[in-house]
Amino acid sequence: MSAKFPGSELEPALTAVSSPAPDGSAGLDLYIETVSVHRVFAGDVPRSTTRVLAAGQRPLSATAFTGRATSTAWHTIPSWDLIATKDRLPLLSCPDAVADIISAAVRGVRP
Structure with missing residues:
Protein backbone atom coordinates (compact mmCIF):
# COMPACT_ATOMS: atom_id res chain seq x y z
CA MET A 1 0.00 0.00 0.00
CA ALA A 69 -4.48 -10.17 1.33
CA THR A 70 -6.47 -13.16 0.15
CA SER A 71 -9.84 -11.42 0.37
CA THR A 72 -11.40 -8.03 1.01
CA ALA A 73 -13.50 -8.37 4.12
CA TRP A 74 -15.04 -4.90 3.87
CA HIS A 75 -16.98 -6.08 0.81
CA THR A 76 -19.03 -8.45 2.96
CA ILE A 77 -18.55 -7.25 6.54
CA PRO A 78 -19.88 -3.84 7.62
CA SER A 79 -17.02 -1.49 8.44
CA TRP A 80 -16.44 2.03 9.73
CA ASP A 81 -13.50 4.34 9.46
CA LEU A 82 -12.12 7.59 10.74
CA ILE A 83 -9.92 9.39 8.25
CA ALA A 84 -7.45 11.74 9.84
CA THR A 85 -5.88 14.12 7.36
CA LYS A 86 -3.24 15.68 9.63
CA ASP A 87 -3.40 13.74 12.87
CA ARG A 88 -2.01 10.24 12.73
CA LEU A 89 -3.17 9.15 16.16
CA PRO A 90 -6.77 10.35 16.65
CA LEU A 91 -7.50 7.92 19.48
CA LEU A 92 -5.38 10.15 21.73
CA SER A 93 -6.04 13.59 20.28
CA CYS A 94 -9.74 13.14 19.36
CA PRO A 95 -10.98 10.36 21.63
CA ASP A 96 -14.64 11.43 21.43
CA ALA A 97 -14.70 11.04 17.64
CA VAL A 98 -13.07 7.63 17.92
CA ALA A 99 -15.52 6.55 20.64
CA ASP A 100 -18.46 7.74 18.51
CA ILE A 101 -17.35 5.57 15.60
CA ILE A 102 -16.80 2.57 17.84
CA SER A 103 -20.24 3.06 19.40
CA ALA A 104 -21.82 3.36 15.95
CA ALA A 105 -20.11 0.14 14.85
CA VAL A 106 -21.40 -1.69 17.94
CA ARG A 107 -24.92 -0.47 17.17
CA GLY A 108 -24.47 -1.25 13.46
CA VAL A 109 -25.31 2.29 12.31
CA ARG A 110 -23.45 5.10 10.63
CA PRO A 111 -22.39 7.92 12.99
Whole structure:
Protein backbone atom coordinates (compact mmCIF):
# COMPACT_ATOMS: atom_id res chain seq x y z
CA MET A 1 0.00 0.00 0.00
CA SER A 2 2.80 2.42 0.78
CA ALA A 3 4.19 2.01 -2.75
CA LYS A 4 0.74 2.56 -4.23
CA PHE A 5 0.18 5.76 -2.25
CA PRO A 6 3.49 7.61 -2.04
CA GLY A 7 4.20 10.27 0.55
CA SER A 8 3.92 8.22 3.71
CA GLU A 9 6.55 9.11 6.26
CA LEU A 10 6.15 5.82 8.12
CA GLU A 11 8.28 3.42 6.10
CA PRO A 12 11.45 5.58 6.16
CA ALA A 13 11.05 5.97 9.95
CA LEU A 14 11.08 2.23 10.63
CA THR A 15 13.92 0.29 12.22
CA ALA A 16 14.19 -3.44 11.53
CA VAL A 17 15.18 -5.93 14.22
CA SER A 18 15.78 -9.65 13.59
CA SER A 19 13.12 -11.80 15.16
CA PRO A 20 11.86 -15.34 14.63
CA ALA A 21 8.77 -15.64 12.45
CA PRO A 22 5.78 -17.63 13.76
CA ASP A 23 6.93 -20.68 11.78
CA GLY A 24 10.42 -20.48 13.35
CA SER A 25 12.14 -19.08 10.26
CA ALA A 26 14.08 -15.82 10.29
CA GLY A 27 11.91 -12.74 10.34
CA LEU A 28 12.03 -9.01 10.94
CA ASP A 29 10.14 -6.89 13.42
CA LEU A 30 9.70 -3.21 12.63
CA TYR A 31 9.59 -0.34 15.11
CA ILE A 32 9.09 3.38 14.55
CA GLU A 33 12.31 5.18 15.48
CA THR A 34 11.83 6.91 18.81
CA VAL A 35 12.80 10.31 17.40
CA SER A 36 10.22 9.94 14.60
CA VAL A 37 7.13 8.86 16.56
CA HIS A 38 5.92 12.41 17.17
CA ARG A 39 6.40 13.55 13.55
CA VAL A 40 5.06 10.52 11.69
CA PHE A 41 2.53 9.08 14.11
CA ALA A 42 1.11 11.54 16.61
CA GLY A 43 2.05 15.12 15.80
CA ASP A 44 -0.79 16.77 17.66
CA VAL A 45 -0.26 15.18 21.06
CA PRO A 46 2.36 16.28 23.58
CA ARG A 47 5.91 15.04 23.03
CA SER A 48 5.81 13.52 26.51
CA THR A 49 2.97 11.28 25.28
CA THR A 50 4.79 10.28 22.11
CA ARG A 51 7.88 9.36 24.14
CA VAL A 52 5.72 6.93 26.13
CA LEU A 53 4.19 5.60 22.91
CA ALA A 54 7.64 5.07 21.42
CA ALA A 55 8.86 3.22 24.50
CA GLY A 56 5.83 0.95 24.65
CA GLN A 57 5.23 0.27 20.97
CA ARG A 58 4.64 -3.26 19.81
CA PRO A 59 6.55 -4.45 16.77
CA LEU A 60 5.04 -4.86 13.32
CA SER A 61 6.14 -7.82 11.25
CA ALA A 62 7.92 -6.77 8.05
CA THR A 63 5.59 -9.16 6.22
CA ALA A 64 2.86 -6.57 6.73
CA PHE A 65 4.47 -4.70 3.82
CA THR A 66 5.03 -7.72 1.59
CA GLY A 67 2.18 -10.11 2.35
CA ARG A 68 -0.88 -10.21 0.13
CA ALA A 69 -4.48 -10.17 1.33
CA THR A 70 -6.47 -13.16 0.15
CA SER A 71 -9.84 -11.42 0.37
CA THR A 72 -11.40 -8.03 1.01
CA ALA A 73 -13.50 -8.37 4.12
CA TRP A 74 -15.04 -4.90 3.87
CA HIS A 75 -16.98 -6.08 0.81
CA THR A 76 -19.03 -8.45 2.96
CA ILE A 77 -18.55 -7.25 6.54
CA PRO A 78 -19.88 -3.84 7.62
CA SER A 79 -17.02 -1.49 8.44
CA TRP A 80 -16.44 2.03 9.73
CA ASP A 81 -13.50 4.34 9.46
CA LEU A 82 -12.12 7.59 10.74
CA ILE A 83 -9.92 9.39 8.25
CA ALA A 84 -7.45 11.74 9.84
CA THR A 85 -5.88 14.12 7.36
CA LYS A 86 -3.24 15.68 9.63
CA ASP A 87 -3.40 13.74 12.87
CA ARG A 88 -2.01 10.24 12.73
CA LEU A 89 -3.17 9.15 16.16
CA PRO A 90 -6.77 10.35 16.65
CA LEU A 91 -7.50 7.92 19.48
CA LEU A 92 -5.38 10.15 21.73
CA SER A 93 -6.04 13.59 20.28
CA CYS A 94 -9.74 13.14 19.36
CA PRO A 95 -10.98 10.36 21.63
CA ASP A 96 -14.64 11.43 21.43
CA ALA A 97 -14.70 11.04 17.64
CA VAL A 98 -13.07 7.63 17.92
CA ALA A 99 -15.52 6.55 20.64
CA ASP A 100 -18.46 7.74 18.51
CA ILE A 101 -17.35 5.57 15.60
CA ILE A 102 -16.80 2.57 17.84
CA SER A 103 -20.24 3.06 19.40
CA ALA A 104 -21.82 3.36 15.95
CA ALA A 105 -20.11 0.14 14.85
CA VAL A 106 -21.40 -1.69 17.94
CA ARG A 107 -24.92 -0.47 17.17
CA GLY A 108 -24.47 -1.25 13.46
CA VAL A 109 -25.31 2.29 12.31
CA ARG A 110 -23.45 5.10 10.63
CA PRO A 111 -22.39 7.92 12.99
